[in-house]
Amino acid sequence: MxxxxxxxxxxxxxxxxxxxxxxxxxxxxxxxxxxxxxxxxxxxxxxxxxxxxxxxxxxxxxxxxxxxxxxxxxxxxxxxxxxxxxxxxxxxxxxxxxxxxxxxxxxxxxxxxxxxxxxxxxxxxxxxxxxxxxxxxxxxxxxxxxxxxxxxxxxxxxxxxxxxxxxxxxxxxxxxxxxxxxxxxxxxxxxxxxxxxxxxxxxxxxxxxxxxxxxxxxxxxxxxxxxxxxxxxxxxxxxxxxxxxxxxxEEVENMVQERAKLTFAYYTLLEPYEKAGRITIPHPPAHTEVNHHAFFVIFDIKENRQRFLALLREKEISAYIGYVPLHSSTMGLRLGYKPEDLPLTEDIGSRIVRLPFYTDLPKNGMDYCITEMKNVLSTLYEH
Ligand SMILES: Cc1ncc(COP(=O)(O)O)c(C=O)c1O
Structure with a gap:
């Protein structure tokens, strides 16, 4: 479907x-x-x-x-x-x-x-x-x-x-x-x-x-x-x-519970790729309890990020590349910063993707999303 x-x-x-x-x-x-x-x-x-x-x-x-x-x-x-x-x-x-x-x-x-x-x-x-x-x-x-x-x-x-x-x-x-x-x-x-x-x-x-x-x-x-x-x-x-x-x-607890299902599904899908050294996914410290606002994936190389986004787009699934780091955006450069001032931020900023994430998704669309992402990841990393 x-x-x-x-x-x-x-x-x-x-x-x-x-x-x-x-x-x-x-x-x-x-x-x-x-x-x-x-x-x-x-x-x-x-x-x-x-x-x-x-x-x-x-x-x-x-x-x-x-x-x-x-x-x-x-x-x-x-x-x-x-x-x-x-x-x-x-x-x-x-x-x-x-x-x-x-x-x-x-x-x-x-x-x-x-x-x-x-x-x-x-x-x-x-x-x-x-x-x-x-x-x-x-x-x-x-x-x-x-x-x-x-x-x-x-x-x-x-x-x-x-x-x-x-x-x-x-x-x-x-x-x-x-x-x-x-x-x-x-x-x-x-x-x-x-x-x-x-x-x-x-x-x-x-x-x-x-x-x-x-x-x-x-x-x-x-x-x-x-x-x-x-x-x-x-x-x-x-x-x-x-x-x-x-x-x-007033409904925040229910929303967070529903969103947790999506986090769980993304981890289940993505952990094997992290173990294989292909991607990095979020690791909230054990002393935190998150509200399941979002999920990010850091790809091994920026070319794979672009291919991942393009292949998902073909399936009409919208992921998003996240922020342009402030120090290397137009305004940051105007303030005198150079991209190389923060090399780690610059590098990760070019490899990160935020996956679709909303409270209704676990009930409507999550299975489609996970199946299609699985196909895309196997095209990227297993062929
Ligand atoms: C980290 C961060 N700070 C500030 C804002 C701005 O929030 P608002 O649109 O409510 O002003 C956002 C919104 O996306 C954000 O993600």
Missing amino acids: HMRVPFNIPYLTGKEEEYILAALKSRAHCGNNEFSKRCIAFMKKKYGFSEVFLNTSCSTAMEMGAMLAGVGPGDEVILPSYTFSSTANAVLRQGARPVFCEIEPDTMNIDVAKINALITKKTKMIIPVDYAGIPCDIDPIMEIAHRHNLIVMVDAAQSFHSFYKGKPAAAIPDLAAFSFHETKNVTCGEGGALVVNKPEWIERAHFLQEKGTDRKLVLDGVKNKYQWVDIGSSFLLSDILAAMLLAQI
Whole structure:
């Protein structure tokens, strides 16, 4: 049987319509209304975050986080080069310089052993990324940060509901930013959240979120007139989108369970090729529990990546080549980086593929996908 398997299809839990309609009828559609409050309460209770600020995206959540951390002109911020543009934009928008670090191939996350060498007197913050939902190695990163008085904000765009040593991963750093874009496990189309785990930063975070005003003090009955107190922006998710988000996060456990089936099927298919030295697949450390956001394959040579993609395309299965490393993209070169500055990232970036991954796939399309990938891999490696 022939099928078409896209790279991603956003999942619907079935509760979205009811919640969105209720939000519409409430006649209270701006941010931090009923559904936003329910999302925030859900996340704080389930994951133990100090505070959560629903945002229009992970990109804006990271911009708010960089403002909150006091990143400014002359500062340096260490981040992996293998990430999305938004991680670096949050740094540049504050007038600071992104300093790119290598990754390690088992997880595609920042190589913690290489952070120390990048720290200078100007370093202000580290932004590790939880690639494919695999938590970065946050304990040693926090140790480095404490030693050098640095702030840690995790780009947790892909890792909502991932765990590190039994704890929700985003509860550990000073700040973490989630994405609820339609490509993510849990989505409201476009959306994000900034987790703030430093209680002393929470009041100011409210001011930044509300366009730099102390409106929160009026809402809390502390003042009767609000005013401009800081530099902020409109870092708020509409309550209509929060209604969709609530319908999704309430079902997060079921979604992750369903997605785990796909991870298992990919491992079963691909492990023999890894053992034969043809490919590398993800190896999340034993102390992590992943949310099954994505699955990547690193091919032995880039020509095999191209052949794999082309043969899958013939079967109408969409895989995707992942990021162009930031240091060697147009903007990275403009900042003065050269491709050879991060040879490992550059090399792996040219051999990696992300496989189709979405919550509905195990029920509809997974068997076709696995069968066709098996055929493609045997064409590549057994003929
Ligand atoms: C690692 C990473 N950071 C940031 C983003 C940006 O997320 P958003 O679209 O919610 O701004 C993404 C989105 O794909 C991402 O994968």
